Amino acid sequence: MTKPIALQLYTLREALEQDFDGVIRKVAEMGYLGVETAGFPKGSVREAAQLFKSLELQVVAAHSGLPLGDAQADILNTMATLKCNRLVVAYIPPDQFQTVDKIKRVCENLNEGSKVARANGLTLFYHNHWWEYEAVDGQYPYQIMQRELDPAVQFEVDIYWVQTAGHNPADVIRELGNRAPLVHIKDGPCVKDVPMTAAGEGVVDIPGVVAAAEGSADWMIVELDHCATDKQVAVQKSYQYLTTKGLAHGRSS
Numbered sequence: 001m002t003k004p005i006a007l008q009l010y011t012l013r014e015a016l017e018q019d020f021d022g023v024i025r026k027v028a029e030m031g032y033l034g035v036e037t038a039g040f041p042k043g044s045v046r047e048a049a050q051l052f053k054s055l056e057l058q059v060v061a062a063h064s065g066l067p068l069g070d071a072q073a074d075i076l077n078t079m080a081t082l083k084c085n086r087l088v089v090a091y092i093p094p095d096q097f098q099t100v101d102k103i104k105r106v107c108e109n110l111n112e113g114s115k116v117a118r119a120n121g122l123t124l125f126y127h128n129h130w131w132e133y134e135a136v137d138g139q140y141p142y143q144i145m146q147r148e149l150d151p152a153v154q155f156e157v158d159i160y161w162v163q164t165a166g167h168n169p170a171d172v173i174r175e176l177g178n179r180a181p182l183v184h185i186k187d188g189p190c191v192k193d194v195p196m197t198a199a200g201e202g203v204v205d206i207p208g209v210v211a212a213a214e215g216s217a218d219w220m221i222v223e224l225d226h227c228a229t230d231k232q233v234a235v236q237k238s239y240q241y242l243t244t245k246g247l248a249h250g251r252s253s
Contacts, residue, residue, distance in 0.1 A: 002246060002247065002248050002249045003210075003213070003217050003218065003219060003220045003248050003249070004033045004034060004219055004220070004248065004249055004250070005031075005032055005033060005034070005219070005220050005221075005222065005239060005242055005243070005248045005249065005250045006032060006033060006034030006035055006036055006058070006060045006061075006219050006220070006221045006222070007027055007032045007034075007035055007036070007221065007222050007223075007235060008035075008036040008038065008063075008184065008221050008222065008223035009024075009027075009035055009036065009037055009038055010038035010039075010063065010223065010225070011222070011223050011224045011225075011227075011231060011235060012027070012231055012232065012235065013038070013039075013041065014231075015231070015232065016041050016042065017041040017042065019042075020040075020041060020042040020043060020048070020051075021042075021051060023232075024048075024051055024052070024055065024057070025055065026232065027057070027235070028055040028056070028057055028251075030235065030236050030239050030250075031239055031243070031250035031251040031252045032057065032222075032239060032250055032251075033057070033058060033249075033250055033251060034057055034058040034059065034060040034219060034221075035052060035057050035058075035059060035060070036059070036060055036061045036062065036063065036088070036221050036223075037059060037061075037062045037063065037082065037084075038062075038063040038090065039063075045077075045078050045081045045082065046081055048082075049081050049082050049083070052082075059082045059083065059084040060084070060086065060182070060218075060219050060221070061084065061086035061087075061088050061125065061156070061182060061219075061221075062078065062079060062082055062084050062086070062087060062088065063088050063089075063090035063127070064078070064079075064087050064088065064089065064090070065089070066089055066109060066110070066112075066113035067087065067113055067116045067117055067120075067122075068109070068112060068113055068116065072116065075087070076116075076120050076122075079120070079122055085121055085122050085123060086122070086123055086125055086182065087117050087122045087123070087124050087125065088124075088125040088126070088127050088156050088182070089110065089113070089124065089125065089126050089127065090127045091127070091129070092106055092126075094129070094131040097131050097132060097136065097141045098136065099136060099137070100136060100137050100139065100144060103136065103141050103144050103145065103148070104144070104148055106145075107144070107145055107148035107149050108148075110124065110126060110145075110149055110153055111148075111149060111150045111153065114149075114150050114152050114153045115150075118152060123152065123154055124152070124153050124154070125153070125154045125155060125156045125182060126145070126149075126153060126154075126155055126156065127155075127156040127158060127184070128142060128155070128156075128157065128158050128161055128162065129158065129161045130161040130162075130164045130165040130192065131165075132145070132165075133161070133162055133165035133166070133167050133172075134165055142155075142172070146176070146179070151179075153179075154179050154180065154181060154182075155176050155179050155180045155182075156180070156182040156183070156184060156221075157169065157172060157173055157176065157180045157182070157183050157184065158184040158186065158223070159173075159183065159184060159185065159186060159204060159206075159209050160184070160186030160187065160188065160190060160196065160204060161186075163190045163203070163204055164190045164191065164192060169204070169205075169209050169212075170205065170208040170209050170211070170212035171212075173209060173212040173213050173216065173217075174212050176216075177216055178216050179216075180213070180216055180217070181216060181217055181218040181219070182217070182218065182219055182221060183209065183213050183217050183219070183220055183221065184221050184222075184223045185199055185206060185209075185220050185221060185222050185223070185238065185242065185248075186199070186204065186222075186223055186224060186225075187199045187200060187201055187202035187203075187204045187206065187238075188201075188202040188203070188204075188228070189202060189203060190202070190203055190204065195226045195227055195228035196224045196225060196226060196227050196228070196234075197227065197228055197229070197234065198224075198227075198229070198233075198234040198235075198237035198238045198241065199222065199237070199238035199241045199242060200237070200238070200241035200242075200245070201237070201241075206241075206242075206247060207245070207247060210247045210248070220242065220247070220248040222235060222238045222239065222242075224238075
């Protein structure tokens, strides 16, 4: 059975700043079943949550900072308002992955955040870029993380950045197994600082990824950091590619 499709809203960040309500309605009209949030450029979290509910868009996950320190209350309140239980740490700078000791400290912080998350009914995820897949002292950071992180911490695999770093994303998804229920679907040339494309128009073997994730994934989440074409067109093309090829399903498939 195919997996449902969501959209990471960071993809449309510029358009959302101009017309949050209108753009979200277009996403629902395209056929997407869910969204993954990454901040709220217009209005309040409560207003966004009400809009998502009215359009029957499930908030499948939320990109966030760690629920620690001064930000903890705001982050937990945001998650509760969204009625979302997957909290995704979307970015930790590459300079924190330069040595094994630094990577272990990253894991300690993620474990601390996971304790807070679990105490509040949430699951903490980590979303990769390419630097977690570049060797450090003969080891790959993502494999160190598998060992050092509490088993409760899960992974959101960004297949584009995995391949950009020289790995096969299908192999990585199989290796992570049930720890990787969220998959970021991206396509393009897999070259740093070169724009991405709609799914199906680049070099990523998306059918291979989908096959590898069949037994572990809950959602396929489309994301484009930067795009060579109009982003809203690419978002729609990505949906059409995934649904017409039988790789995932939305409202109309």
